[in-house]
Ligand SMILES: Nc1ncnc2c1ncn2[C@@H]1O[C@H](COP(=O)(O)OP(=O)(O)OP(=O)(O)O)[C@@H](O)[C@H]1O
């Protein structure tokens with residue numbers, strides 16, 4: 001069974017006077033260990049799809065299976081559990097807690113599954129080492145560069161050993177040199193067996209992936225394997 | 228375990244906003260100060276009165292034509308009653324089997340004078356020789372009057388410590404002659420100091436034989452007050468019934484009429500006292516609760532601001548797996564910490580204030596367990612009631628909307 005399987009999922013926003021279909025029947029299958037880039041013009045539904053895959057949102061219609069579990073039937077608590085254990089989210093704007101140190105930001109997901117304090121620190125330090133930030137654990141976000149902030153966010157996404165890393169335009173706020181560093185990091189994580197899905201506008205970023213899914217107007221326009 | 232970590236998160240959030248947090252506390256602090264002051268002062272007052280009444284002893288009761296009146300009508304009804312006189316006291320002394328000691332007494336006020344010094348409103352207590360065994364006055368020096376003094380209407384007095392201090396500084400009063408009203412009395416004893424209560428001096432008194440008093444001052448309008456000690460605490464009720472029957476038949480009270488005299492034990496008096504202070508308590512606490520409510524509303528306001536300021540933080544927490552209850556708990560902890568620390572500060576200040584106020588009327592108070600428990604539960608309750616809405620609001624936020632909140 002595939003890691004991700006969506007069957008004709010729709011996401012419709014009811015705006016009162018009109019209905020906005022952000023997704024119109026998306027069916028995709030993604031296997032464990034894949035490295036997928038999602039592309040498409042602005043407003044084509046990339047973020048909407050990522051949020052659904054990441055269990056931050058549920059489809060208006062259709063079925064979504066993650067690790068064979070029917071996500072569309074789960075309640076709020078079960079979705080939170082999946083977000084906590086199965087998914088590591090990386091955002092364009094980093095989304096770190098501004099007043100917290102790198103260490104605390106990274107240990108945050110562990111707090112919500114009851115990991116003990118000592119274990120949290122050990123795991124958070126490990127995750128920070130994986131993104132080469134072992135020497136920045138007491139820094140707060142405003143004491144870090146953009147690339148470093150994104151690496152802290154990636155460490156946070158990794159800390160629970162998730163089955164899936166989702167990144168929505170992870171390099172959107174970074175210059176090209178820093179972007180390249182982040183993409184190298186993703187390459188490394190992928191080679192270590194992580195499944196990665198990333199949304200991007202840039203061909204150079206997408207070229208790191210092994211498969212490119214293009215969305216247009218809420219539907220899959222193309223699905224190609226590269227490399 | 229998760230609860231502990233979330234508590235830590237709440238503490239950090241409060242510490243990150245020290246000034247705002249302490250301003251938020253103020254409302255609760257003020258409310259708690261007023262509640263605590265009132266509770267402590269009332270507690271202290273009732274405790275002193277209780278201690279005072281307790282000295283009567285649990286097996287002792289009093290009989291008089293009127294003891295406590297609850298209204299004007301009550302007063303006018305009771306004042307018309309026949310006085311309790313020595314005949315009643317004799318009857319009880321002779322006939323009551325369950326009564327161990329029977330001592331009639333009466334009170335009056337008069338000028339107490341020695342040499343050129345005097346006390347204007349001195350208290351006179353007149354009783355039989357055995358009064359000293361029943362009431363709380365103790366002889367410090369000399370003696371109380373005897374049965375012979377009662378028989379011979381001796382002109383002797385036991386003086387209170389206040390009388391000694393005021394009229395006899397540096398002189399031994401025993402054997403000296405002082406004036407009470409217009410008559411002269413020889414001092415045979417000095418009582419132990421009682422100390423003032425509620426700012427009232429209680430040591431400016433003299434005690435003389437009841438027979439002497441009757442000869443010199445005549446009957447008082449209120450008649451006698453008979454102090455009776457039952458054989459034991461268990462026999463108290465029965466002894467009271469016995470006395471009641473004796474007095475009713477002596478005074479010719481028909482079977483379907485109520486007693487034409489008052490009987491009172493320490494317990495009855497305490498109950499009465501409680502019912503009086505209860506109304507006070509409820510009214511005063513009701514008033515000061517308003518300030519607690521105002522404090523609660525301040526907390527709620529601040530928490531609402533905190534929730535909207537930290538919408539993004541909530542979104543981040545939810546995105547990485549925080550459940551609704553985790554967010555709820557985090558914000559509820561914050562308001563609980565705010566209100567209970569405000570409550571604690573308020574309780575300490577309130578207690579000190581009560582101590583100061585009550586100290587001015589010669590009374591001691593200690594924080595009662597009741598006041599501490601009440602104070603803590605009120606402040607925690609306030610945190611809960613006014614914190615739940617903002618916390619629920621935070622918990623219900625949609626993660627995507629919260630994350631894209633500017
Ligand atoms: N909360 C919402 N309410 C109403 N419409 C929405 C909402 N979120 C997204 N949409 C609409 O859904 C469509 C898809 O939005 P989405 O954010 O998925 O686009 P995107 O492909 O990520 O675009 P971009 O590249 O600009 O990030 C858009 O037309 C957007 O206006």
Ligand SMILES: [Mg+2]
Pocket residue numbers: 046047048168
């Ligand atoms: Mg987007």
